[in-house]
Amino acid sequence: EAQVTQNPRYLITVTGKKLTVTCSQNMNHEYMSWYRQDPGLGLRQIYYSMNVEVTDKGDVPEGYKVSRKEKRNFPLILESPSPNQTSLYFCASSDRGSNTDTQYFGPGTRLTVL
């Protein structure tokens, strides 16, 4: 089954404790992206990747890092999480990042930073 998976689905952590949210897709997509969803703000793009070793900032990259060492994986790293990073995070992928391609979204990771 074609899908985007994220782990963990739920995470409660404390300020400053490094964490990684994994994202994996099995569709051989070149383009992957991370978003955060906050009430009243919709989805905002954090980082995206056009291919292996090619990443770029979205609209809200501060406090986040990403890496793309393999085509299928695109982990989101919070080196020193803060309470304002409490949010619902979605990973998405699409084929070649073409302007006509649909993004396929993962199930989301709900992060709470205390």
Next chain:
Amino acid sequence: AQSVSQHNHHVILSEAASLELGCNYSYGGTVNLFWYVQYPGQHLQLLLKYFSGDPLVKGIKGFEAEFIKSKFSFNLRKPSVQWSDTAEYFCAVNGAPGGYQKVTFGTGTKLQVIP
């Protein structure tokens, strides 16, 4: 930078009523437009998209949207809603000026359909 406005934050309709959700974007260059839906407890999925050709786009589950370039709008419509359409709807744009890699979403419209 591109911005997307969804003016209706929360819409309540009775079953069989007609639906129109507004979406306006700010940059008038070459853009591609999307509507995504998020059912309760589920992840986002594509309803429909426009990238060229006929400005009236038909999507899944009876939804359609019309691209009006002169108004920078891409409104979503459905002639008769069902209870199962209760969800949050997001308009999204990619393309100029940030390039198609950058996707800008609206703030979403929560639709509640009353049986």
